[in-house]
Amino acid sequence: MKITTKVPLLALAIILAFFFALSSMQYKVMRDALYSTWLNNATETSKGVAKYAAEWLDEKLVIIDMMAHAISGNYSSEQVQRVMDTPLLRDQFVLIFGALEQDGKPLSNTPSWDPGADWDGRKRAWYSQARAADRAVFTPPYNDSATGRLLISAVAKIEDHDTFKGAFGGDIELQTIADIINEVDFNLKGYAFLLDRNGTIISHPDTRLNGKMIDTFFAINTPETSDGFIKTTAEGKEILLKFTPLELKNRETSLMIGVALAPRKIMAETEAFKIIALVLVLAGTLITSLVLYFALNQLLLKPLVALTKSADNISLGELDIKIDGVERTDEIGLMAKAIERMRVSITFAIDKLKKG
Missing domain, CATH: 3.30.450.20 (PAS domain)
Structure with a gap:
């Protein structure tokens, strides 16, 4: 295999490996950032809905308290x-x-x-x-x-x-609040539902689950509040769960809001980026390789071929040729000057022999 082929192929392999490594790192960073963003958004959404529901229910308690006070007086x-x-x-x-x-x-x-x-x-x-x-x-x-x-x-x-x-x-x-909760679908990547502390599902987008215990659908026994999401399964599919209790003012309630997210749906967005990144890597590698090939061809390979031909001609006795590249100051120029000196030396030696 000629050096004119080896060099571009080697450069292509190096560039491809570099772009692939860079793209893989970017994909991982983007995937983790997207995943984290979705979980944070879901957490904030559940807190917002829980706060709205708690305020709505608190208002009803205040009214009943006012009426009780009016009766007692x-x-x-x-x-x-x-x-x-x-x-x-x-x-x-x-x-x-x-x-x-x-x-x-x-x-x-x-x-x-x-x-x-x-x-x-x-x-x-x-x-x-x-x-x-x-x-x-x-x-x-x-x-x-x-x-x-x-x-x-x-x-x-x-x-x-x-x-x-x-x-x-x-x-x-309560259906008023339940409808608001059930309408939250996290851009079709999950849903929210209403339940109580014991795990009884009160209102779920799948109405068949209303009134049933949480362990009949999810692989957990009771809802537990935590800072992060709980990894579990539902119908054999991976699910992330988070429970947010409704916090009333100085009162207690057993109501909670549950959030269920499907990780595979969240990560589906990264697949599109993965394909785009792969196409860009291949396109970038091809373009860079072509540019590098033409640059090497013009700056290195073509002059080397010309110098090789000149050396061959000198070896065949053609001493009146012009050596290209002697004006250059780089390594190609040094090689051209060396061949030029060789040509001059051989010419001088032959002339001397002829006169001798």
């Missing part, structure tokens, strides 16, 4: 009904309900609400929950038996100053 059964009929409660809650300790009969701001003749509010779980709390609290989420709507109730006790008289509360359409 001027207690009577008539005052209880007047407060329950307040337009603000009708605007903010699906239904206002309650019962007094004296008989447990239903109270409501909706005359058509009829839980039945045997209904006794004192036997309901929300009644006991309200009685045990100092301020308004939330019941666990539930689906209304009549409408199937996802509800949660804010309940508080009814007092005559400090004497317990009963309990009341308001139903809240």
Whole structure:
């Protein structure tokens, strides 16, 4: 193989290796940065949605607390009904309900609400929950038996100053918050869902999972809060999970927002960059190699071929030729001068022999 072929091929191999190494490093840096950015964005989004949901729910508790205070300051059964009929409660809650300790009969701001003749509010779980709390609290989420709507109730006790008289509360359409949460899809790379601390899925984009435990779909037993994402699987596919609790003002709630991301979908964006980088590497290598080839050909290989031909001609006795390159100051020039001196020396020796 001629040196005119070897040199460009060697240069091509070196350039290709360099560009490939550089591209690989850039790809890794870009991939890690993209991955980290997606996780950070998902974290901030979940915090934002959790904050919005918490503020929305806090507002409902404050309203119930205000109504409880209005009843306690001027207690009577008539005052209880007047407060329950307040337009603000009708605007903010699906239904206002309650019962007094004296008989447990239903109270409501909706005359058509009829839980039945045997209904006794004192036997309901929300009644006991309200009685045990100092301020308004939330019941666990539930689906209304009549409408199937996802509800949660804010309940508080009814007092005559400090004497317990009963309990009341308001139903809240939790589906409003659930819909906002479920609409978060992280650009089709994941989703958010609503659940409680025990792992019961309350609202999931796949409605078949609503009401089921988290371990029926994800390979974890209970939701755990952490700074980072939890690596697990769902239906045999890798999933990243993060749970953000709803933080109410000086109150507790079992509600949480879960975020599920599909790593393969996140990394799919880097595949496009990988292909582009590969094309650019090949194109850059080809262009650089061609430029280097023509540069070597003009500056080194072509002069070397010319000098080699001149040396061959001298060896054949052609001493009246012109040696190209003697004017150059680089290594090619040095070689040309050496051949020129050889030509002159041979010419001088031959002339001397002829005269001798």
